[in-house]
Amino acid sequence: MLVPEAKMPDTNIAVGDHRDLLDIIDSLRSQGVSHYVDLPEIIVCGDQSAGKSSVLEAISRMPFPTKDGLCTRFATELVLRRGPDTNTKVSIIPSETRFGEDREILKSWQPKADIGTEGLGSVTEEAERVMADPTAAATAAATAATAGGSTSRGREFFDDILRVELTGPEQPHLTMVDLPGLFRRGNKEQSDADVHIVRDMVERYMARPRSIILTVVSAKYEYVLQDVTSMARLADPEGLRTMGLVTKPDTLDVGSDSESYFVRLAQNKEEELRLGWHVLKNRNFDELKRSVSSAERDKIESEFFSKGLWASIDASHCGVAALRTRLSALLRDQILDQLESLVQDVKVGIDDCDARLKRLGPERETRQQQLSYLLRVSEEYTSLATQAVEGTYTAYHFFGKRKEIDKFRRRLRAVVQCRLREFADEMRLNGQSQFIVDSEDEDSRDREIRDSPRISRSEYVKDVASRLKYSKGRELPGLFNPLVVSDLFVAQCEPWERITSLLVEDILEAAHQTTQEIVEHITASDVSEGVLRSVRQGIEELKVDLDAQVHELLDSVVQHTITYNPQLTETVQRIQQDRRRRKVQKLIRQTFGLHTFDDADKKIMVNPIQLLNITGEGVELDMEQFGSALAVDYMEAYYEVALRRFIDDVSVLAIENRLVDKIPTLYRSSGFPEMSDEDLSHLAGETPESSQERKRLEAKQAILRTGLQSLKSLQKRGNVAKPTKQDRKGLPEDSAGTSARTPSRSGRSSVDS
Secondary structure, eight states, X not given: OOOOOOOOXXXXXXXXXXXHHHXXXXXXXXXXXXXXXXXXXXXXXXXXXXXXXXXXXXXXXXXXXXXXXXXXXXXXXXXXXXXXSOEEEEEEEOOTTOOHHXXXXXXXXXXXXXXXXXHHHHHHHHHHHHHHOHHHHHSHHHHHHHTTSOOOTTOOXXXXXXEXXXXXXXXXXXXXXXXXXXXXXXXXXXXXXXXXXXXXXXXXXHHOTTEEEXXXXXXTSOGGGOHHHHHHHHHSTTOSSXXXXXEOGGGSOTTOHHHHHHHHHHXXXXXXXXXXXXXXXXXXXXXXXXXXOHHHHHHHHHXXXXXXXXXXXXXXXXXXXXXXXHHHHHHHHHHHHHHHXXXXXXXXXXXXXXXXXXXXXXXXXXXHHHHHHHHHHHHHHHHHHHHHHHTOOOOHHHHOOTTOGGGGGGOHHHHHHHHHHHHHHHHHHHOSXXXXXXXXXXXXXXXXXXXXXXXXXXXXXXXXXXXXXXSOOSOOTTOOOHHHHHHHHHHHTTTHHHHHHHHHHHHHHHHHHHHHHHHHXXXXXXXXXXXXXXXXXXXXXXXXXXXXXXXXXXXXXXXXXXXXXTHHHHHHHHHHHHHHHHHXXXXXXXXXXXXXXXXXXXXXXXXXXXXXXXXXXXXXXXXXXXXXXXXXXXXXXXXXXXXXXXXXXXXXXXXXXXIGGGGGGSSOGGGSTTSOHHHHHHHHOOOHHHHHHHHHXXXXXXXXXXXXXXXXXXXXXXXXXXXXXXXXXXXXXXXXXXXSOOOBTTSOOSSOO
């Protein structure tokens, strides 16, 4: 199925409005906006031997250098405008990497060569010299020393753009960017390394989503062997913004399979593109030798396309006159279609500059400037750190929104809360040296979630009974020495120190991460390290207090088993009641064969004597065993009470009071005025790189602000209509303001339905 070619929407733009539309976008490009935001443009791509220069010459009627193997080292922007007078203007748009004197030299550069008499080739060579060394080229001596000579091998490529503006009564309203031609091997003018450099440059331009890719393909070579075709397919897999252009059709043998193939290609039947294909006949060697005029060239081309298979191609798809109209309409509608998103991208760029400039702060040359900067940093640090600790998170530019997982670690309160909950769970599950179980059933239920070694209660009580022999006091038989409970508890809570140490490490790491994020967010890169050093030192000082508090809490745990919490006796009774209940359930199962107690309506028959025997069983006659069991009950009850208290004490007295609450105070401004000039300059002074970055951002911001004003004025133009959704779906083809399809010379349609 063939892809229908895109119809150029009828936007009712008058000639003057069309020019104004392109002029605004061109003014943005001349100001350098294209270095920061992708602008709608037509990029001309092709192999060096594809006849790309001849295409541009035919469109503009200006001689282009057509020497085989010649490689330009930069992009050339060709600006064509219709006007009553013929004018030519050549300039250079400096890249975003140019600063200071070099940038000013390039902006003010004017070629000494006359483009009208000497052609674009001389101007291109002159532009390349000034791009290579702007300062040297600005002096008369350097210019004289290099003028007229060919550039040397090993030349570099440039991101600067040579801008050629042509105005005349026969020019279309059109702007194109000509890229260096692709090649596979080096020669005396270009090295093998240049192959990849040119390819990378073309790929960068193709990747811009607002670019229309004009793919120039020579009929002299097999289509699939021309690199530009595969590159365009990678950049635009669906063929939505690529237009194909076939050159040199006269080199094909009449009636050959190759001729038939390229005719079908031009009819969008072989390689389907939404914007379709076009065919152009270049001047052949004889015509170049005779220096035929542009008018004569156009006449020869028209005669060629009126014969043979080429006559079957739609008249609006062949010849330079139709190409001018077609490209002009394509660019116009691409601008209108992308206008809204373009405005949004410019706004985003301005906001990004604002954020980066805010981080850099104002100039920091003098002591007062440095003090003012540090005061602002201190205030912003305190504000963000306070929000991070209190969990308010109102500074969305820093903390992000709730679902932004990558910014979660900036929310210190959330991180601390999550980690403390994990700490509490870990203490409850694995805080015991041994997990005491009353039965195999309970052991099997908890085996999946506990890491502590398990021991049955009966074995544990026997072990305690053996210990009681060595701690006998004056207590009566069946009772126990209170110190035994303390010994058992100290042994049971041995993992607490390890679990708490891991908690402290994690909270300290979270504090370091959050404060680092804050400092890097509010300071310039050349200042952040000094501020971070101060904040880290403060955290290390807090760590000393935190460790001391944790050790104090651990020491208090193991020193004395003291509590006045009534839950102790309540817990002892609950433990004993639960154990008696399980024992009675076990006896009932054994006596009556019951396996479950879930059915409340289930009844059993039992006589009173049997019931008394069941409930009276299990009386412990061994007084030592009874005392040991009671000691274990009290140890377990005290463990629960102490565990709750320890979890809260570590969370509040240690983590919160000794560390988290003090984080907002780590970078206060009170000590700044007493700093020496040297120390102050070392901390807040500006590096040359930082100064250069500020200048770059300020220049970028100024360019984008000016561009935004132009775009907004364009949006307000009531007589500039935006393409409709139906237009963008692309139905038939493009034409000069008409929606009717132009028939082919033979009366056949150029695209099958």
